Amino acid sequence: MTPMSDHLPDPTVGLASWRFPDLVTTLLDSNELPTRTVARVAAEDLARGWSPESAVRRLSDMGEYAVAVKAVTELEDLAVMSAEQVERCREYLADARNKADEELTAKRHLLMARADRAGLELPSEVTGRVQVGSRRVSVEAPLNEAAAALAGAERDKEQRLLARIERHRRELPDGLACYLLDLVAAGEYRLAEEALKEPDDHIRIPVSVSEQPWPFRTVELVRICQWLSTSGAGQPLVRRYMPDDAAGQAMIAAIIDLPTGSRAAIAAYVAALQRLVADVDVAPPLEEEDGVLYTRLVLPDDPKLPQLAFTGREPVRFAVGREQGEAAFRLALDVVDNGSSTQVVVDVAAVLGLLVGDDDGKPRSREARLISLLRTICTQRGVGAVLAGSLSTEHPQRLRAHAWWLLYLLGHTLKSAQLDALLEVTGRHVPALLAVIRRMVPSKEFDLTAEREAAEFDKVLADAVRADLGDELFAMLSAIAMYQPADEQSLREYLLTLLGEASCEAAVDSMINVEETLARLKELRYLPHWSPDSVDLTPCGCGVVRALRRLPEAVVQDPVSRLVEQYNRSVEKRSHDALYRRVLEDTVHVWAGQHDPGPADDRANVSANRKVRRSMAEWMDPNQRFDLRLECEFVWRKMEACDRAVDVLFHSAAEATCVGRVMGLRLALENIIGNGVRAARATTRSGGSGTVTITLSVDSATRTALIEIADSGAGVPKHVYEVLESNVIPDSTEHTGSGGGLECARFWIESLGGTVRLMLEKSVLGGARFLISLPVVTGA
Incomplete structure (x- = not known):
């Protein structure tokens, strides 16, 4: 009796095999990667048809840099990869390492900032310089551990502070409890602790600031100086502007001497103002250009305020005096100077306003004086003074405190409920918030409820968000908001409809990287529930x-149309670049490989480029008449020599003359036939051969030439079939690749007045089947 096992098929027949065993050997010998990870790399190659270059990139993306370096060296020694591929891999690896350095350094800075706000200490290994070595995980793991520990410490401190605030609420001054709760919500635990220690002292970030501007704005400077020099005799209100601190007294002395108009008096005034708002030892210099005095003041950026465009490390240039000059800011020497709409002016009255003491008569701190000066500047400069990115924080709840400060600097004070309503209507999204504030600032009686009911309010928000997101992200967000798709497939169908309305036949993914766009909208909090696994598109x-x-x-529809225009321009540029390279192939100097390339070879390549550019008008002429059969034979003979394992056959008894750029036709045919040769080669069994056929025919009735290209490859991949169901030509019929080749082929065929179609049914050879149609001028 024959054993049953003899009748069973060989289980190994038909199974795919790992094509690059040397790479696996390299990985297994490294002892730096788990076997499971190596197996996953091999499995992914089998599933996706990856190359050794792709596997090395995968290792780089995983942060396994030492293993990737060793793999590249092994593959180079075994001649598995070309020198060009090896160089690309090493460049990719270097870029991946640099990117990891930048990302982890930014992560370290963020942790240090959080720890500072919370008043906590980080481990020494986290605060040092970040430098990625052989593995990313070895550097990232301590950062992740520190982040987890910091998050726990922040939660504990937050709970303790909330309990203390609630316990002492009745003992705290009016308004302080609400302010402390705002600090805690913003993660400013250290400031909250300091305010709780001495609740009667000046709050570092006040809930409200009661400023006392200089009241005598119509009094001449000489008269004011008399009051200041006699300690405010006869004017009790002036005494509030006579500070006891050294910086304030230096400012008073400088103002008293200012009426002399001397260069020394002006220099002393500028130096006193600098000392009043910043801890700067060196007096700002005075420079004269074209009869205008200039100086530079340091206006330090307060970390608790929204970042301002004119603050930071670089000194701000001021014109000094009455002449405006070319500076955006001017330090006037008159009591009141209204200036112009194009320049921010700080006059003597504004400077005197910095000197007034607090409600208890105590001198104001340097920080409080700086804030008053910034407020003077911001009320003139408007929302444009604020850098929008500074309001975009990792934790959205901090936006409330920053928004309050921004409104205060712009001359507006909102009640807590009003501020909450403003944040709600804008979704705490900074572009929308700034758009509403921009409308709010010029109006003294701004009513948010009435503003929301205005016809143009929705468009104001949409325009602001679009300007920030760009066309791709905005088109996706608008599609989700309007269409409310149930899943990603429904979203793609809706986007495909929009592309059709814009007369675009490209695939959705040619316009929009759907996965990356959804992930970015998740980061921006527009899609809070989305993830690659759940695919929840609820906004x-x-x-x-x-x-x-x-x-x-x-x-x-408008941003989609813009994306289509950008896509068409991109395809046209890539197509022209590809055609230029194709023409250069027939002209460029070919190095015979007898010696290392030298200056003579470089000169030859330069000469070839010049020759191609000189003949551009000829090969770019759209009115060239050519014999279609001869051109097909030319491409056939070239492709016939590409791969001995694949038979390339040409059938035609037709004669046809076409008009257009003949090099564009050659490029298109070489691309499509070349894809067919590679597909046929990939499915060739040992000792066998693949087949690609080219058939030319002419339909005399419609005066159309038809070129059919078929191959014996694996056929059209599943992802291409899915695209074809929507009657859209895909970017590529290959399992891998950017698809730029088929885009260029389609561009040049269409430039000849023809069409190219990838047929849904398989060819008689079992693989893909293309059908190209071209208009004929004369034919058999």
């Missing part, structure tokens, strides 16, 4: 999303 429901739902569909 946040904030005022911005509600505004998008109410707007007409043209709001999303």
